[in-house]
Amino acid sequence: MTMLTIDALIWLGLHLGVAGTDLRQAIIGRIGLQAFRGLFAAAALAVLVLLCRSYADSRMVLLWIAPGWLRWLLALLMLPAFVLFVASLRANPTAAGGEALLQGELHGIQRVTRHPMMMAFTLWAGVHMLGNGDAAALVFFGTFLITAAAGMPSIDRKTAARDPAGWMKLRQGTSILPFAAILAGRNRFVAAEIGWMAPLVGVALWLAMLLLHRSIFGAAPVTL
Numbered sequence: 001m002t003m004l005t006i007d008a009l010i011w012l013g014l015h016l017g018v019a020g021t022d023l024r025q026a027i028i029g030r031i032g033l034q035a036f037r038g039l040f041a042a043a044a045l046a047v048l049v050l051l052c053r054s055y056a057d058s059r060m061v062l063l064w065i066a067p068g069w070l071r072w073l074l075a076l077l078m079l080p081a082f083v084l085f086v087a088s089l090r091a092n093p094t095a096a097g098g099e100a101l102l103q104g105e106l107h108g109i110q111r112v113t114r115h116p117m118m119m120a121f122t123l124w125a126g127v128h129m130l131g132n133g134d135a136a137a138l139v140f141f142g143t144f145l146i147t148a149a150a151g152m153p154s155i156d157r158k159t160a161a162r163d164p165a166g167w168m169k170l171r172q173g174t175s176i177l178p179f180a181a182i183l184a185g186r187n188r189f190v191a192a193e194i195g196w197m198a199p200l201v202g203v204a205l206w207l208a209m210l211l212l213h214r215s216i217f218g219a220a221p222v223t224l
Contacts, residue, residue: 001061004054004136008143011047014040015147020154051140058136066131068223074127075210075221081123082209083202084109084178087194088117106173108193111182114174115155121148131221152176 018024019040028036066074087109109116125145129138153176160167175181182189214220 001058001136001139004051004058004139007047007051007054008139011044011051011143012146014044014047016150016154020150051143055136055140058140061135062133063135063138064133066133071131071222074131077123077127078209078221079203079206080178081120081127082206083199084113084116084123085120086202086205087198088120090198106170106187108190108195109198110174111187111189111193113176113178114170115152115176118148118152118155119176119178121145 018027024036031039090108113119122145125141125148128141129145132138132141156167156171156176159170173181173187175184175186179189181187209216210221
């Protein structure tokens with residue numbers, strides 16, 4: 001647990017203390033944007049490997065056991081997480097600090113949430129924290145939940161600083177919480193813009209993971 005906690009703090013320091021602060025711009029000013037992206041990606045990958053190894057080596061300290069009904073509910077919550085993730089790959093609006101959000105009209109999954117990939121990771125991490133119920137899982141998955149949840153307003157701040165007028169328009173027509181802007185009447189859901197491929201692939205991945213989770217990770221999310 002000690003190494004897992006240390007690795008988690010390093011990961012959070014990289015993403016919240018560097019990428020999410022003015023320190024990022026200071027470093028970019030010295031070495032350039034492309035060099036920063038390359039160094040940051042390499043550092044993040046190295047810490048991710050350490051984090052995964054520390055989690056795998058951590059001793060099991062069980063805090064609670066999720067009941068069967070909760071495990072099924074959590075498994076169902078992973079379905080929108082997969083769909084959001086796949087849909088975000090087509091046109092990820094969180095890329096490049098939210099720059100894509102200011103280009104052109106809102107389209108497809110961006111009408112549902114302006115941060116589909118971050119929201120997918122938030123759901124994934126929260127589901128696994130509740131489903132596992134042990135101390136190591138709280139630290140490991142909690143690290144990614146904090147990163148994703150804090151990353152969304154961080155990207156919004158960068159977007160607002162880059163283009164205040166564009167950001168005000170964007171904020172009015174979108175939401176972080178899925179479907180919030182649509183339910184409030186500030187946008188509309190257009191299924192045709194999302195298409196059938198992302199939902200179909202998302203459902204296929206969800207079913208595959210439901211069936212293969214035990215074989216891959218050693219534990220089944222639900223009893224089939």
